[in-house]
Amino acid sequence: MLFRRPDDDHLYEALVARDAALDGFVYAGVTTTGVFCRLTCPARKPKREHVVFYDTVAQCFEAGLRPCKRCRPLAAAGAADPLVEDLLARLDARPERRWYEADIVRLGHDPSTVRRAFNRRFGISFLEMARLRRVGLAVETLSGGASVIEAQQEAGFASGSGFRDAVTRLLGEAPAGMRGRPLLRADWIETPIGTMVAIADDHALHILEFLERTALPAEIRKLRKATGSAIALGRSAPIEQIAAELDAYFTGRSARFETRLAGHGTPFERDVWRVLRAIPPGETRSYTGIAHALDRPDAARAAARANGTNQIAIVIPCHRVLSADGSLTGYGGGLWRKRWLLEHEKLKFSRTGASHEPE
Template identity: 65%
Template sequence: MLFQKPDHDTLYDALIRRDPAHDGLHFVCVTSTRVFCRLTCSARKPKSENCIFEDTIAACLGAGFRPCKRCRPTLHHGGNDPLVAGLVEALEADPCRRWSEQDVIARGHDPSTVRRAFNRRFGMSFLEMARLRRLGSGADTLSGGESVIEAQLDAGYESGSGFRAAITRLFGTAPAGLRGQALLKADFLETPIGTMVAIADDHALHLLEFTDRPSLSSEIARLQARQKLGVMLGKIRVIEQVRDEIDRYFSGQGTDFTVRLAGHGSAFERDVWQALRDIPAGETRSYSGIAADLGRESAVRAVARANGANQIAIIIPCHRVIGADGGLTGYGGGLWRKRWLLEHERRMALSLPSTGAISVDTSASHRRHMQSLTTPEAMPSGQIKD
């Protein structure tokens, strides 16, 4: 608990009060301006819903945010190390400059010493920091509809081929493919059981997961590779619809999700995911039961794999799948969340009118089974990915 990250409200309160106790330990990323600041920054304070708090400058830069010109977080975080402070000062003065090891040597520094110092201080090398700053500027220019050459110049690249290669590595597509085209947008949703991240385009939801899911980074990487698009933080209509429907779900008003979902996965996986959506809230199924419903009794393991490949939590309710013996099995978001969601849906199903959208098995045996799932004794010690 000593090293546990404070929750969003605590950090936002610290931002409002400019609490120096968090200086250098946490940073605020402002989604409306694409800038990140120290919590003691004197700039006008953003709304809470526009704030994302990170523990490292590397995380802020990696998400595409620029350092605030007022509080200058990268320079301040350089501390008293003149090597780090001098290079950060130079980068802040010319963020689009293309730095190389020769530039570092020309300033009288040993590249390996600089690399270690920056990794120790920021979690990334100086050259990586400079590259992210430049590419972020270029990507913003492209997504705004400007020409590739203008984006190249904004990013500080003299070589067109070098710029195209760098953009392609970062976003999975050539610069021309980003011009005037909205990237996948991501935003965060607060729920009673933790923060979720939603990723969507203008038409459909691609991913909805809890942010502390261990495999989240690899899931996002697979999504980017599949769509050949980068992911940037931003507001978008589809995510706002998800936010409204998830809020409705957690407030106990029902499980009618109407947001359009992207058609990822194989034909078999999509059949399994539809079978999951067909499980009424308040009920559960086993892997073998779903296989039987699909007429594929021998495909139990394939059903389990498809269940684990689901990237849209709650809306595609993989938490409603339990073991054949009635145990909770596993859940990528954590067994405690699976237990919470099942109990929430059981109560919601019992409280809504029988003519509502949710149906529920109210037999005595089912009630005893659901009650057993919410007792500590029912929690298995292991955790298997859903």
């Protein structure tokens, strides 16, 4: 949790009162009905002994609960927060600006509220995001061949040592090492089941993962080493395209993904990923079935390993692979997300005949 949670008795009082102050921070699971709700849910309130409180949507799913149809807690998790949207718009308008808590106060916002809102949605505070945006501008300047001092000044860093420390923490190396190097862009994409991170160059998508995936930092380090590129916050054309395609996917309008993907992986891994992309939404396969599709019936374990190395979530649908007995098996984004994606596709796409394979 990103704040000190009240005890369960106080949370139950908040549930009964439909108190919006903690809405989105805590979820109420109802053991008698098997659903979980927002604290502001308008449904009839269960007895205290039938309520268990959870910090995240993930915990609710892992407890075997399903989202309430009255208060729609998943939709609430992905809903736009006016406070967040206002500050993001200001940051987009002037990404080079240095932000302080006093600036937030002058806008009429409580800094602790802003901090919680941004941490809940992005995993970092607004001030940290603003700092990273300024570092990203600096990296872009460095990748164009500018000197370190020019990049430092453009990013608004008064201290040379502070600038070097900031870039090093973000990129894993000193600013001088960024000069003249190719540039990758990284940005967040909001979805109903959590924030995703997209990394792309000007031509293709390299990474699309859920923010909580434990392997993400290692994937970024591997990508940086393989491409020799610097990574800065911002959007390129492939990120804009995949964001639009994900929106169509989550709203049930289309399961078609045409964003160009970078050619990472071994030849065998790419063959496995090609077979995965051919699985229609609403259907599943086993690792043995993947191996047979490759005419390599003895390669089920190798197919499972290739499935696990996939770093383009949803587009390369490794969530459509189950164990031989039909049960859910490991998924980097969490088993609750895998269950959600399979149910979403079965509901939205398996009967509509939606086109899913790239041309």
